Amino acid sequence: MYYYIFGTSPKEYKEINSEVEVTEFINVSNDNLRAEIVITIQGLEGHESNSTLKEVVSSELVVGTMENIAVGTYFPDAISFKHALRSVAIKENFGVRIKASDKTRVIATCAYQGCKWRIRTSICEDDKSFEVRRLEGDHTCPGINRAGNRLATSTWVANEIQDIVKRNPDIPPKEINNNLEKEYGLSLPYMKLWRLREQARENIFGCIEDNYKWVPTLQAELISRNPGSHITYIYDVRDNSFQRFYVSFKVCSDGFKYGCRPLISLDACHLKSKHLGMLLSATSLDGNNGLFPIGFAVVENES
Ligand SMILES: [Zn+2]
Secondary structure: OEEEEOOOOHHHOEEOOOOOOHHHHHHHHOOOOOOEEEEEEOOOOOOOOOOOEEEEEEOOOOEOOOOOOOOOOEEOOHHHHHHHHHHHHHHHOOOEEEEEEOOOEEEEEEOOOOOOOEEEEEEOOOOOOEEEEEEEOOOOOOOOOOOOOOOOOHHHHHHHOHHHHHHOOOOOHHHHHHHHHHHHOOOOOHHHHHHHHHHHHHHHHOOHHHHHOOHHHHHHHHHHHOOOOEEEEEEOOOOOOEEEEEEEOHHHHHHHHHHEOOOOEEEEEEOOOOOOOEEEEEEEEEOOOOEEEEEEEEEOOOO
């Protein structure tokens, strides 16, 4: 019997036996908080073994999530534990003081003097993941001012809003604020949220400047995969900066030649990012009056 972690290559399967431990699953699933394990059972001896029986097991492993820091919860590493701890503290309205943090353990207490709340995590056998081993005492602290919770640092917020920004990169700062308010009772100024959204976008998609560096590679890759296509990249020879990128796939130009009406409509729209520019498109109509794309280009300006 074999298993592999959902999202990884089925070729990287491992044999499953009673000695496979939970921590091992977590280790392979790495930072995926939800691990799905696919178990394949190879054909029995004597049978044709080409057909494999598959069973998908969605595991209920307690891998640390934002709200869960109960005893026995696992975290891929110390950083993710601290992030979860911070989230819980902001939500439940208390301050955190890290008492000890090294390669083998993280110990934290409530920041309020006299409050007995305390948590301890230790490194697991895999030398990587951390497990919550002890959680002692109830909070006797009066709680700290929510809106000004000092734990809500920029890095924490940018990390926290990463998921919603990934789903909608253009999410208005106000909506982000609504989310934070509902989840953590936090309210942040508009401009701060705007910058945090930029930071979250950069964490997810990389910075815009870096993406431009991939254009020559993109051009080479597109040409090699679509022989006969017209794909040109023009850059400023003085400083190698981006000027124009034009794409017309062979299938599109062929389709236009053999299956479209002799009509080309041109359109342009302004690009809204730090570097502006314009997106031009050439479209035709096919036999069914459907829009048929011929080519598109990103240029500095329309003329
Ligand atoms: Zn406390």
